[in-house]
Amino acid sequence: MDFRLRTLLYPKTYFWIDVFLLKETQKAILIKFNGKKAWLPKAWIRRIKRNKNILRHCGRSEAISIKISQYHWEKKFY
Helix, strand or coil: CCHHHHHHHCCCCEEEEEEEEEEECCCEEEEEECCEEEEEEHHHEEEEEECCCCCEECCCEEEEEEEEEHHHHHHHHC
């Protein structure tokens, strides 16, 4: 199936989520959201925004925003 046709037939919804970054590796990130910890593959993440106003959570983690598809987010957290 042509890429454009597939995109029209199966649109993806992306949104920004504010999370705490606990650990980052070459292929995945460990995040904390609503008290839950989860590893997310970087392949699922469209973009990462590191806040210039770095907030610290428990003195260790950094507050970041990630852009992820609704499908992958729900697959991991619901």
